[in-house]
Amino acid sequence: MNHRHPSSDSSNIRGMQPTNSMVPLHGMGRGRGATLPAWATQQQGVSSLPAALPSLPTFFQPSQNSSSLTLPPPMISFSPPALAALAAPAAPPPLPPPPLRQPRASQPPATNHSTLVTPVVTPTLSQHPAAPWTCTTTLEGHVGPVLTLSLNESGSHLLSGGHDRTVRLWNPRRGTSSSSSSTASSSTASTTKHAASLLATFDDGRITHAVAGLAILPGSKQFVTCGGTTRALLWDLNTKQLVRKFNGHSLRVNCVAQGGHGGSVLFTGGYDRLVVAHDLRSRTEIQTLPKCTDSVESIAVVHQDILAADANGCLHTYDLRKGTIRKDMYHAPIGHASIAPGNGKCVALSCQDGRVRLVERSTGLLLCTFTGGHITTDFKIGCTFVDDGRIVVTGSEDGRVVMYDTMTEKILGVLDGSSTSAGHALLPPERVAVCALGTSRDYGFLVSGSYDGSIKVWHKK
Numbered sequence: 404m405n406h407r408h409p410s411s412d413s414s415n416i417r418g419m420q421p422t423n424s425m426v427p428l429h430g431m432g433r434g435r436g437a438t439l440p441a442w443a444t445q446q447q448g449v450s451s452l453p454a455a456l457p458s459l460p461t462f463f464q465p466s467q468n469s470s471s472l473t474l475p476p477p478m479i480s481f482s483p484p485a486l487a488a489l490a491a492p493a494a495p496p497p498l499p500p501p502p503l504r505q506p507r508a509s510q511p512p513a514t515n516h517s518t519l520v521t522p523v524v525t526p527t528l529s530q531h532p533a534a535p536w537t538c539t540t541t542l543e544g545h546v547g548p549v550l551t552l553s554l555n556e557s558g559s560h561l562l563s564g565g566h567d568r569t570v571r572l573w574n575p576r577r578g579t580s581s582s583s584s585s586t587a588s589s590s591t592a593s594t595t596k597h598a599a600s601l602l603a604t605f606d607d608g609r610i611t612h613a614v615a616g617l618a619i620l621p622g623s624k625q626f627v628t629c630g631g632t633t634r635a636l637l638w639d640l641n642t643k644q645l646v647r648k649f650n651g652h653s654l655r656v657n658c659v660a661q662g663g664h665g666g667s668v669l670f671t672g673g674y675d676r677l678v679v680a681h682d683l684r685s686r687t688e689i690q691t692l693p694k695c696t697d698s699v700e701s702i703a704v705v706h707q708d709i710l711a712a713d714a715n716g717c718l719h720t721y722d723l724r725k726g727t728i729r730k731d732m733y734h735a736p737i738g739h740a741s742i743a744p745g746n747g748k749c750v751a752l753s754c755q756d757g758r759v760r761l762v763e764r765s766t767g768l769l770l771c772t773f774t775g776g777h778i779t780t781d782f783k784i785g786c787t788f789v790d791d792g793r794i795v796v797t798g799s800e801d802g803r804v805v806m807y808d809t810m811t812e813k814i815l816g817v818l819d820g821s822s823t824s825a826g827h828a829l830l831p832p833e834r835v836a837v838c839a840l841g842t843s844r845d846y847g848f849l850v851s852g853s854y855d856g857s858i859k860v861w862h863k864k
Contacts, residue, residue, distance in 0.1 A: 737752050
């Protein structure tokens with residue numbers, strides 16, 4: 404099962420039929436025995452018809468030899484020179500001069516949220532510089548695609564969920580201290596596979612579908628999973644016991660996020676276009692937010708704002724303090740939304756038109772667009788920030804991790820964990836697509852999950 408965006412059933416208008424706006428006249432259509440109103444049978448006053456119509460002009464009377472009407476004589480007479488001028492063929496008009504090529508600076512700039520989409524050409528890996536990051540650890544254990552990753556606040560624990568219906572707990576920092584200082588020439592040789600980094604596995608059969616979303620709660624003692632069902636599940640990391648089930652959705656839950664004061668509120672978004680808030684301190688449902696325009700694919704929480712990105716390309720911003728909703732349309736399905744570190748003024752949106760859009764959170768203004776280095780057309784690809792928000796990182800369907808500079812909007816570098824970059828071009832996206840990303844702000848490392856079942860830990864050189 405590919406991790407694709409589901410299509411919306413709310414935008415299907417094929418079954419709509421045009422309504423008949425014709426209204427019957429008063430007194431008509433009431434049955435065979437209906438009688439005409441009084442005004443229709445009047446013979447006097449303004450409603451009475453004249454006894455006889457006026458006679459038509461002579462030239463409109465039908466002739467005796469033909470049933471057609473006789474046309475009136477022409478009212479305008481032409482002189483012989485004028486008739487000769489009319490008979491002569493008209494000369495073709497002169498061709499207009501070719502338009503001058505306008506300078507590039509005079510062209511109007513593209514407007515915000517423009518619907519015009521230019522084709523995205525993705526160069527090969529050899530045309531991009533290598534990013535100043537190196538892969539220090541490869542974590543293997545999943546059978547099939549890795550769909551979601553979640554790091555705790557300190558970066559000491561990493562949770563991964565995959566298509567194999569398992570959740571695995573890792574220590575991403577184990578065995579990376581000596582490899583992080585290696586040079587670029589020996590970065591591939593220093594990449595190791597640490598089976599000892601696996602701390603726990605949740606695979607007892609209680610997770611019945613592919614894990615699409617994960618969230619580690621504050622304190623790193625509990626976490627939440629979702630995917631494939633109408634409920635989100637709360638688990639205990641130490642005892643591996645199922646603690647609670649979160650209801651409120653009629654269709655499958657796609658994403659989860661925690662927020663509120665001290666992380667006491669859990670938000671779930673589903674295929675039914677709903678965003679539901681749950682109280683983690685009590686077994687109650689706080690509120691169901693107004694419906695989005697399509698399936699909710701990602702939720703991000705910052706301060707009093709809840710951002711919900713849907714498959715219709717709309718970013719919904721719910722301001723719980725003011726009680727307002729703002730909708731910003733970007734005309735491409737949004738697979739993931741990531742908040743910039745620090746003050747959270749910017750949001751990165753990974754869209755399915757091959758672009759990552761950086762927008763302002765308070766107004767929805769499009770600040771810049773990153774494209775040209777990654778492929779995002781069919782899969783739900785994640786994105787994140789590194790280097791204190793100066794670099795935007797995104798996955799790609801060809802198995803690469805691409806970094807963009809937020810100041811210049813150019814490609815800073817490309818990461819590739821495979822031994823040969825040519826192997827990715829020959830394999831389908833179902834084998835090599837990098838769709839899950841995570842970052843640790845305290846220790847400055849990056850993790851990526853691929854459809855080949857591997858998780859790679861990257862450190863800055």
